[in-house]
Amino acid sequence: MYGVAAPHHAAMNCDNQVRALLDWAYSDAAFSVAQGQTAFPDHLRGPVADLVQAANSTDEQLRTAALKAVFAQVVEPCNDRLDRAGRNAYAAVFPAIVWAACMADPGLRDACAQAGIVDEQACYRGYARRRQRGHAPQSLNLPAKVRRVLVLSRVTIGADILLTSLLCQRVHQAFPQAEVVVVGDGKLQGLLGGWPWLRVCPLRYQRRGGLSERLHSWLALREVQESERPDCVLSPDSRLDQLGILPVADDDHCYALWENIQDQEQPQSLADLLDAWACTLFALPHESVVHPSLAWDETTTAAHGQWQECLQGRRSCACKWDHGGNPLKALPQMAEVQIMRHCMEQGWFLVVDRGFGDEERAASDALLRAGGWDCLDVDEDGVIGVRPEDLTPSQLAGHAILRFHGSIAGWSALQAACGLTLAYDSVGHHLAAASGVPVISICTGHSHANFPIAWQPRGPAAVTQIVIPTDERDQPQHWQRVLTACAAAGAR
Secondary structure, eight states: OOOSOOHHHHHHHHHHHHHHHHHHHTSHHHHHHHTTSSOOOGGGHHHHHHHHHHHTOSSHHHHHHHHHHHIIIIIHHHHHTOSHHHHHHHHHHHHHHHHHHHHTSHHHHHHHHHTTOOSHHHHHHHHHHHHHHHHSGGGOOOOSSOOEEEEEOOSSHHHIIIIIHHHHHHHHHHOTTSEEEEEEOTTHHHHHTTSTTEEEEEOOOOOSSOHHHHTHHHHHHHHHHHHHOOSEEEESSOGGGTTTTSOOSSSGGGEEEOOOOOOTTSOOOHHHHHHHHHHHHHTOOTTSOOOOOOOOOHHHHHHHHHHHHHHTTOOEEEEEOOOTTOGGGSOOHHHHHHHHHHHHHTTOEEEEEOOSHHHHHHHHHHHHHHHTOOOEEEETTSSSSBOGGGOOGGGGTTOSEEEEESOHHHHHHHHTTSSEEEEETTHHHHHHHHTTOOEEEEEOSOSSTTHHHHTOOOSSSOEEEEEOOGGGTTOHHHHHHHHHHHHHHHHO
């Protein structure tokens, strides 16, 4: 067991526990556990208990090390493989961790009992059953008239644009009279709330605190399910129910789980895979085409109109350099400076998002200093710049860069008024593609070759994806590929 440990020692302890679990997770014995056929092995209960205790610790350094071990070394690597072996490894290990975390929290423990999860083996069997039904989606048992469908958010906005927006459109095609309720971040209202048949039910995934506290999103989700009383619940690999481990609906026959698993020999876009699954689920024609799309609410639509008027006559290029908390997805600052300078030399007026949080904002400030540039700051709150609604075209005179401070919906409205977007593998490139803006997507920082194909942005406009090996991000010949793509976009 852990006491208060030095950061390095705590991280080593957590790494050792994870290594023991992963050494077993890809074995034949683990596959049997993942299928709910045999019990989780006793010799690994110690590592699980130690990890959960550390991940719930009041010692911040120990808790941080344990949470990093659980999510960055188990959950993400298993699922980022996008193959059945990785998902089976996740299904063998993570239910034991979830069960132990639930038993350490009175609220979660009571919810498990109410959901019929009487022991760890019941947790495994239920998850295996939901996975199996997801692979045979025609097993859904729905009433003759479907009045409400709950769609669980993917939690990250970019994935919600690429996948959740597409799934919602297919649900509407299948049940045009039904209300589609997206359970997720309230920020989705500005991006999807314009569809009259769709409603966003705000539920924020807990990213702070210990492991058990993070699972409390499931408690809130069950409350939503109880109040909404949907006829169907769809989980496109949502973190809200831990990718299907924790039950949402009392009757699994009205719940469908989609797992983002690739054919490793013939990789496809996750959007295409989800679309094919939804068409099979709802008996829709596979030939019809649906793109990931945005449906702005009235506020975002009005903001877009203002930006169109303000930027009229300018060749504007939107630059979104945030990386979703993974710095390996970004090029060096020197590369960003070269790319922006090249675009300005090509006659583009640059629109830059300052980002969210202290780290992203500091990086934005440092980037402008490195380029030796001034900018016109536009701030939705009016604190460090002019408000968008007060901006006039004449105020842009003499500026080569406009920097935006504000909401993701506000950025979407501005970006869609531009003629080109430059972005990393994060929310920016999905927003651009879904709104019909040509996008140059710079994809690096991935550990699996099929990842760029799986997460390529999709939409009605041109998408140019530049894939750069992670260990070659600092090599100028790859930056030149971006410059060449920018020049080609400017020549169109």
